[in-house]
Structures are given as C-alpha cells and as structure tokens.
Amino acid sequence: MTRDLTITEVRLTPILVADPPLLNTQGVHQPYTPRLIVEVVTADGITGLGETYGDTKYLELARPLAGRLTGRSVMDVNGLFGIDLAVDASRVEGQADAGGLRGVQSADKLRLSVLSAFEVACLDAQGRALGLPVHALLGGRVRDAVEYSAYLFYKWAAHPAGVPAEPDEWGPALDPAGVVAQARRLRELHGFGSFKLKGGVLPPEEETAAVRALAEAFPGRPLRLDPNGAWSVATSLKVAAELGDVLEYLEDPTLGTPGMAAVAAGTDVPLATNMCVTTFGEIREAFERHAVQVVLSDHHYWGGLRNTQHLAAICAAFGVGVSMHSNTHLGISLAAMTQVASTVPGLHHACDSHYPWQSEDVLTERLVLEGGRIAVGDAPGLGVELDRDELARLHRRWAADDGGYRDRDDAAAMRVAEPHWRPPVMPRW
Numbered sequence: 001m002t003r004d005l006t007i008t009e010v011r012l013t014p015i016l017v018a019d020p021p022l023l024n025t026q027g028v029h030q031p032y033t034p035r036l037i038v039e040v041v042t043a044d045g046i047t048g049l050g051e052t053y054g055d056t057k058y059l060e061l062a063r064p065l066a067g068r069l070t071g072r073s074v075m076d077v078n079g080l081f082g083i084d085l086a087v088d089a090s091r092v093e094g095q096a097d098a099g100g101l102r103g104v105q106s107a108d109k110l111r112l113s114v115l116s117a118f119e120v121a122c123l124d125a126q127g128r129a130l131g132l133p134v135h136a137l138l139g140g141r142v143r144d145a146v147e148y149s150a151y152l153f154y155k156w157a158a159h160p161a162g163v164p165a166e167p168d169e170w171g172p173a174l175d176p177a178g179v180v181a182q183a184r185r186l187r188e189l190h191g192f193g194s195f196k197l198k199g200g201v202l203p204p205e206e207e208t209a210a211v212r213a214l215a216e217a218f219p220g221r222p223l224r225l226d227p228n229g230a231w232s233v234a235t236s237l238k239v240a241a242e243l244g245d246v247l248e249y250l251e252d253p254t255l256g257t258p259g260m261a262a263v264a265a266g267t268d269v270p271l272a273t274n275m276c277v278t279t280f281g282e283i284r285e286a287f288e289r290h291a292v293q294v295v296l297s298d299h300h301y302w303g304g305l306r307n308t309q310h311l312a313a314i315c316a317a318f319g320v321g322v323s324m325h326s327n328t329h330l331g332i333s334l335a336a337m338t339q340v341a342s343t344v345p346g347l348h349h350a351c352d353s354h355y356p357w358q359s360e361d362v363l364t365e366r367l368v369l370e371g372g373r374i375a376v377g378d379a380p381g382l383g384v385e386l387d388r389d390e391l392a393r394l395h396r397r398w399a400a401d402d403g404g405y406r407d408r409d410d411a412a413a414m415r416v417a418e419p420h421w422r423p424p425v426m427p428r429w
C-alpha cells in the first residue's frame, strides 16, 4: 500500500510536569517544569511524537515552524533542518543555557533544540508508516538494551512550605547517608549498576564524602560526580586526587575549555562534559586541547537523533568517548534517547536520565528500566503511545499557570526558600 506521508497537521501542546525539589548549583527545581509535546499528523492519519523544552523561547520558535510544515513530507528531514527559523540572535547570543547547566546559549542551539523535537516526530511517523522502529531508520541497533545510570540528587524533603506541589515520596538527601539511601532505592526500583551524583550544591569536602560513602555501599560500581562547573581548577584537581580510585569520570568540574584542559592535564581521571562542548563549533578547540574525554550528547540541543550519530562519529574519530546527558524529560524523549543510543557503536558509559524522578508522563505505558537498562524493541516508530487524557491534564496545568513556571528558573525557585539567593559566582569553590 502506498502511504501519503504529507504533513496535514502539527499539534503543539505545552505542559507543566511535576518535578521534585532537586538541588543543583544554580538553585532548586521548580515544582512544575515546562515541556513541549509535538505531534506531526500525516494525510493518512499517522501521528509522530516528539518532545523538547517548553520554555517560552522554544514555544515562540516552535509555533511558526509548526505552521510551515503542512504540505511537506515527514520523509523530508533534511529539508526540515533547512527551514529558516529566523531566531533573534540578540536574545540569546553569548548567554548561558538554563542558568549555565547546558552550556552556552546561541541562536543556532536554540534553533536545533526546537527542530530536534520535529525531527523525532517525523522519524516516529516514518517508522509507524513503514512498520519499522526508529533505530532501523537510523541504520539499525547495535545493542538490544541501553544502559542508564542512577541520577542522584541532593534534595529537600519537599518544596518550600506553602508552595503547591505534588506529593514527594523520596524524602530528603542532604548528607552521605541520605545520598546512599537514595541510591539504594533507585537501585532497588530500577536495578541501576552505576551512579552519578549531581554536585556543586555542598562544599566539595561534603560531596567527596558522599561519593566515598557510595563507593563503600556499592564497591566496584562506576561512580560520577558533576558539580556543573562550580569548582576552580585547583579544587577540581584536589577532588580528582581524592576520588581518583573510585570515579568513572568527573563531569564538568570547572567551567570552560581552558579550565577543563588544565584539570585534564593534571589528573588521570577522565573528564566528561555537557557544558563546555554542547555545539559542533566547540568541538575542535576542546579536542585539540584534550580538555574532555567523554562528551555527553543530548539530542534536544545537538539537533536530533541523526546529529547525535554525527557527534558520536566525530568523538570516535578523536578517541573521545560519548554518552548522554539528561534534563527533566518524559517518556517520548527517553524513547528517542534509547533508540539512538542503541545505534551508537562506541557508547561505553551508561546514559543519564531524569526519568525516574518524573512521577507523571504523557504515555499510556511508562518505559521500564530493568537491571538499569531499557530494552530496545522492534515496535514501529518510537514504540510509545500518547495518553491524551494525561496530555490534556498537564496542558490544563500549563494554561492555568500565571506564568511563574512556564520558564524554568532554578534560582527563582530557590529564592522562595532563601530570599537572598543569587546564582553563585563561579568558581563557587
């Protein structure tokens, strides 16, 4: 049967998703965080799904783009990336992304962060039309399951008093015992075999102690610590010396390629990044200076699943490892991450995912992590189905919001509890 893969409709649904009070160096997660769900509908009724950031600056680009897709084919993914989104560079150039957690902001990165959701939706629609999984469209999987690491956070027991939020079942984690308890629970629930602690929250001695406690609780398991660039080169080297025997890698200990290069020159602990290399333009200098040993890709801002494969190929050519970064995301993005990760030959580190922290999803069935892995199936497309009632409910929450949560701002969320809080001057320690 010949299918008509012409796009006849594009639906954009901004939503607010519950998020626990997870701490990072910028502040704390809001009780609700914005995401954007993209649906691309073809002439013969196939719907492809995508997901990306839902903050205003992304919505402002996604809306006109959606309007220009009608009449194009979901097969024309190269053409999709050729569409001029007219990003107002003055709004973003040289700024930091998400308070700096995702590296530099640029007009092109903003453009790619929006296009990636449409690319995923087109690939999902292609797969559904052809009866093939997305990984087959990307050249085929090279593994049957993708491994994820447990993403540990310092966290409060609850969002600040008086702030409406969903119930939190995790409890606090503000010291080594709390971090180990959280790790045990995540391992019990999902079988994770490696652990990453989000650092940059407490003084480095306390975070070093937490990693030591993890090493004692889970001997021989790969451990990572990620202070999001909050340390000086000297502090980074001190921590690397103290934890070198247990770390799989240190992630963004300090800001910028020169600083990372200085740390890398002084330690054998590999350095990973989702901050100093977040665009193709940043690769050359970082690789020439041996500043990073593992690049944590993120298909949202690298520009989709095919660009993630391109990045992995470049990393392989330079002998640099590759794995995956994660922000708060739902199952559509986790399915997309899993599909592309299954096709990358040189992926030797477990990927990050926030998914276990998300009690809400827009899927009829949540993705299952077993033994820390997600099985890569052969269901058509991404292999996930949209729960329209849940999508509508989370959209109503977005629509009812007065704007306070429509743009992620961890520092503002922190000020609710600590009115004098300002994003720290870096290096913080």
Ligand SMILES: O=C([O-])C(=O)C[C@H](O)[C@@H](O)C(=O)[O-]
Pocket: 022, 023, 024, 101, 102, 198, 226, 228, 274, 325, 326, 327, 328
């Ligand atoms: O550096 C990282 O891995 C991240 O930025 C991941 C997330 O943004 C995390 O830090 C968060 O959401 O607090």
Ligand SMILES: [Mg+2]
Pocket: 226, 228, 251, 252, 273, 274, 275, 325
């Ligand atoms: Mg990181």
